[in-house]
Amino acid sequence: MYRAILFDLDNTLIDRQAAFRLYLIDFCCRSLQLSTQAEQEQAVDELLAADDWGYRPRDQFTEWVSERFPDAQLQASDIWEDCCQHLPSFVEPDSRVQGMLARLAGRFRLLAVTNGSSMNQHAKLRRAQLTKYLFDTVVSGELGFEKPHPAIFERALSLAGCSADEALVVGDDPWADIVGAKQAGLRAYWVSLGRQYPCGATLPDRVLSSVLDLEQWLV
Numbered sequence: 001m002y003r004a005i006l007f008d009l010d011n012t013l014i015d016r017q018a019a020f021r022l023y024l025i026d027f028c029c030r031s032l033q034l035s036t037q038a039e040q041e042q043a044v045d046e047l048l049a050a051d052d053w054g055y056r057p058r059d060q061f062t063e064w065v066s067e068r069f070p071d072a073q074l075q076a077s078d079i080w081e082d083c084c085q086h087l088p089s090f091v092e093p094d095s096r097v098q099g100m101l102a103r104l105a106g107r108f109r110l111l112a113v114t115n116g117s118s119m120n121q122h123a124k125l126r127r128a129q130l131t132k133y134l135f136d137t138v139v140s141g142e143l144g145f146e147k148p149h150p151a152i153f154e155r156a157l158s159l160a161g162c163s164a165d166e167a168l169v170v171g172d173d174p175w176a177d178i179v180g181a182k183q184a185g186l187r188a189y190w191v192s193l194g195r196q197y198p199c200g201a202t203l204p205d206r207v208l209s210s211v212l213d214l215e216q217w218l219v
Contacts, residue, residue, distance in 0.1 A: 002108060002218070004135075004160035006153070006181075008171030009114035009121060010054050012191050012211050013101075014091050014128045021048060022090040027082065033071040043069070055173060088123035096212055101133035103215070109135040109160045113152060113169070115176060117141040135160065147173070148180025170214060178204045189214065 010016035024047045028040045050056065050064050062076035062083075104110060112134055114121050118141045125131050136159045138152060145151040157167055164185035171177025172191040175198075181188035182202045190197065190204035191211050197203070208214060 002166060002168050003162040004109040004111060004157070004167040005104065005214075006111050006113045006156050006160075006167055006169045006186070007211070008147075008169075008173065008177050008191075009112050009124060010116070011172040011193060012170060012177075013097060013112065013130060014124055015094070016054055016091075016124075017048075017193075019087060019090040019092065019124075020051065020054070023083070023087045024048065026086065026090070031072055031074060031082065032069050053172075055175075084117055084120045088120060088127050091124050091127040093127070093129045098129060098133065100212060100215055101130060104218070105133050105135075107218075109162070111135055111156050111160055112137040113147070113156045114138070115140040115146045147176035148183065150180070150184040153181060153184040153186060170208070170211060174198050174201045174204075178202060189217070 007013050021044065024044045025040070028034060028043050032043060034040050034043060046068070047065065051061055058080060059076065062079040065079050066074055066076050101110060110133060112125060114137070116139060118139050121139045121141070122137070125134070125137065138156045138159065140146040140152060143152055143155055147153070153169070157164060160167060167186055169177060169181035169186050169188040170191065171188070172193060174190065178188045178190050179202045187205045189206045189208050191208050193210065197207070206217060
């Protein structure tokens, strides 16, 4: 019997991909030296591909952006600072996710367990209006360990006051969320978002099309 559910944040509780696309449109208009609409659209597509759903390490992504658009004269650190400052404002609240969390909060301790900077991730949670449904939040930037390191899951379990066999991890990243959770002794549900699970990775206990499918498996 589960006592706690540990949710990933980006592309699990929030539509980070949609927010990031909107941010990139804004970023291209503000920061890149592009002269036509077609160039801006191409840049957004290239940036999305390079970001790889947020799975590419931030230092690699920002260095790639700096080198790909030299006319903008942006340093990698400038790009990361810009993203942290502006991206959360493009996160849209989802009443369906809010309703699901409101129902689950009466039965389980709900925690967000996320990689990223403290300022950025907490700002996204506030923007999505999810904070009030969560028992606690664990952010790698505050802890010093990133998923899939077991320490971040162990911290979440300690806060939830339960053991690994009493908690479920729900997330979209096959390696950080699913492999990491399984190595830490937890069960894990993968949010596929229409993607294929990578070959060679430890399989999830269940595949969800979106996080909204979770409730039907918790009856």
